[in-house]
Amino acid sequence: MLVLVLSVIAFALYWTWRWRVTSRLEPPAYPGWVPLIGHVHLIIGDSFSSKWKHHRKLLNPAFSQLVVDGFQGVFNSQARRLVKVMETEVGKGPFDHWTYTRRNALETICLTALGVEFCENSVLNSQYEHAVEQMLNMLVERFQKFWLHSDFIYNWSNLKKKQERCLKILHNMSNTVLKTRKAAYLNNDKNGKEASTGIKFKPFLDLLLELSIEKGAFNDLEIREHVDTMIVAGHETSANALMFTLVMIGSYPEVQKRIFEELHDIFGNDDRDVTKQDLSQLVYLEAVLKETLRVYPIVPVTMRWLDRNVKLKNYTLTAGRTCVMLVYGVHRHAMWGPDAEEFKPERWLDPATLPHSPNAFAAFNIGRRICIGKSYAYSSMKTTLAHLLRHYRVQADHKKMILKLEVVLKPECGHFISIEKR
């Protein structure tokens, strides 16, 4: 027992000393990030990491509106798939729709990032889905158990063994796909992928391979890390945003009515696919998405490492510290007006009713580290909702939700909707 207590004290002293020595020189590395999404994205909010800056510049064109428009066929077929699988819930009362939006978002991101579909014979199956979920849970567990922040202790823990098993599944998948696509690319197959639906598109992986082979931009490990980051950063966020949006639409019948009217004006009674021109006309639907993300920001807390002193009105935040920003609080600040707590999509339709500061809305963060997948997220979510709401009438009660913070904001319970056929 004494040995144990002495070891804990020794480690505490060691980490305090190490933190003091390094905290002014380099941003802290948050425990658990490295194996999950790789070194390029390791340091949260360190826009000064030259590697991050260089890679972000190279990656930006891969997320341009033009590339995202190329995924519109995938977004449509995935939305139709979601409408179909949810059919089993019609008329059966409340169900947990998150399991549906999550699976669907993971399928979509895997298709667009890697060009791989979930199917029986694929390396991408429910084992992979489970491994991604476990990895995110383990990240939170390690954060919460401060003694596991030390790599030395963590490396002996059961959590580490579990993490190794999950990583094997995740990396096996991205490595296998990378190898296959690279061989195909070198064999002159540069025309993108064809999904089982017959839709042609160019997955992110092919764009990165192009940059790597033609311009020597990335090595294989970096490509794998970028693709893993896209999958981790892209699916849980979109799935949660859709889940919250459906709860809010189901809780406000007048909002749902107005969305349906907008859909009817654009599509009439036609069940046709959503085009990129339709997306720009779905103004009210976009306002509903933004208002949901304002009230329930999926990433409610974010961190930045301060490379210089930042003077506020009454305080100075000193260089070398990590600053925690509460996006949840910013979105409810008085600058949003006396109705800041209310769910009012209409506020987005008139710029005069919005706060003057462009930084008042930080659902995708602000500044240089703004979410690279923002356009992708809006296009895929608007397409999914346009299909779902043309087929189903939704009911929910957002007041029943109790929220919890994992890496992202989630409801602890009560995130149930009921659906009826239109």
Ligand code: HEM
């Ligand atoms: C509603 C959906 C989404 C929300 C709310 C969201 C939110 C965010 C936020 C807040 C950040 C910044 C984190 C920080 O700086 O601490 C971020 C970064 C990022 N997001 Fe998203 N995101 C969404 C969808 C997506 C999608 C669909 C993709 C990929 C296709 C994606 C890829 C990324 C990547 C790669 C980063 C890291 C960017 C960098 O480090 O330069 N996100 N996201």
